[in-house]
Amino acid sequence: SQLAEENLWALSVHEGESVTVNCSYKTSITALQWYRQKSGEGPAQLILIRSNEREKRNGRLRATLDTSSQSSSLSITATRCEDTAVYFCATDVGNYAQGLTFGLGTRVSVFP
Amino acid sequence: GPKVLQIPSHQIIDMGQMVTLNCDPVSNHLYFYWYKQILGQQMEFLVNFYNGKVMEKSKLFKDQFSVERPDGSYFTLKIQPTALEDSAVYFCASSLEGWSAETLYFGSGTRLTVL
Numbered sequence: 001s002q003l004a005e006e007n008l009w010a011l012s013v014h015e016g017e018s019v020t021v022n023c024s025y026k027t028s029i030t031a032l033q034w035y036r037q038k039s040g041e042g043p044a045q046l047i048l049i050r051s052n053e054r055e056k057r058n059g060r061l062r063a064t065l066d067t068s069s070q071s072s073s074l075s076i077t078a079t080r081c082e083d084t085a086v087y088f089c090a091t092d093v094g095n096y097a098q099g100l101t102f103g104l105g106t107r108v109s110v111f112p
Numbered sequence: 113g114p115k116v117l118q119i120p121s122h123q124i125i126d127m128g129q130m131v132t133l134n135c136d137p138v139s140n141h142l143y144f145y146w147y148k149q150i151l152g153q154q155m156e157f158l159v160n161f162y163n164g165k166v167m168e169k170s171k172l173f174k175d176q177f178s179v180e181r182p183d184g185s186y187f188t189l190k191i192q193p194t195a196l197e198d199s200a201v202y203f204c205a206s207s208l209e210g211w212s213a214e215t216l217y218f219g220s221g222t223r224l225t226v227l
Contacts, residue, residue: 033215042116042203042218043155088155100216102147102155 010107013079020075021106023089030092033100034063034074038085043102046087047074079110114138118204118219119186126227130192133222135204137187144187145205145216146179148172155203161187162210191224199226 013019025032031050035043047063049056049072056063062075076083086107090100117136125131137144146158159169161179176195181187187206191198201223205216 040220042118042205042220043216044113044218045215048215101157104154 008106009104010109012109012111014111015079015081017079018075018077019079019083019108019110020073021087021089021108023072023074023103025070025072025089025091027091029067032063032065032072033090034061034072035088035090035102036085037088037105043088076108079108081110081112084108084110114141114217116204116206116217116219118202118222120222121220122223122225124225124227125194127196128193130190131194131224133189133191133202133204133224134186135188135206135219137204137206138208138217141206141208141217143167143207143210143214144179144181145207146189147203147205147218148200149203149221150200158189158202160210167210194224194226196226199224 011019029051031048033048034046036046037043046061047056047058049063049065051067054065060077065072072089074087086105088102088105090102092100116138119134123131142162144161147155148158149155156172157170158173159179160167176191176193178190201221203221204219207214207216
């Protein structure tokens with residue numbers, strides 16, 4: 001079973017709308033990170049939210065973290081076509097050397 | 113932002129041959145990683161490398177795999193011999209420190225096809 005997983009395979013929205021991707025995880029964490037992967041590119045970090053934080057913002061992005069339910073969400077407001085990508089949540093596994101454990105990702109498609 | 117470069121972007125080889133995937137990590141980073149992503153599946157950790165040594169490896173990091181970074185040059189993943197199931201996109205990443213809540217910077221990946 002996966003240690004981190006997004007709750008939906010795919011979402012579609014129109015430009016200007018908001019979209020929220022949800023993620024659940026199975027272990028205690030130090031931090032949860034949201035990454036975006038565009039077609040043909042490697043993942044790029046969007047937000048890192050630590051276990052003692054409940055919310056983090058980065059421009060049009062807002063991440064929340066609920067350690068009691070072991071879940072997180074990433075919201076994108078005023079979406080643009082270039083936001084089209086796969087969005088992953090990633091958690092540490094408590095072993096610093098192992099890097100991150102990624103979910104399968106949610107494909108977000110933003111249409112004009 | 114910081115860039116990780118991977119060379120080549122695509123590689124096609126016959127089963128049983130050796131392949132070397134090259135990664136040029138962010139210049140001041142100290143920790144290097146390889147991840148494997150099969151189409152439609154999640155990205156999975158292979159190995160972490162620091163100070164010339166493998167720090168941690170997963171069960172996916174088979175005996176046929178090896179990593180090195182000789183004299184601060186490319187960080188490489190070598191597979192010898194290759195098998196059909198090695199076909200995947202391999203992503204290199206680097207980080208400044210090795211803490212579990214550290215940001216990883218990824219390259220664009222090398223798509224390996226083993227025939």
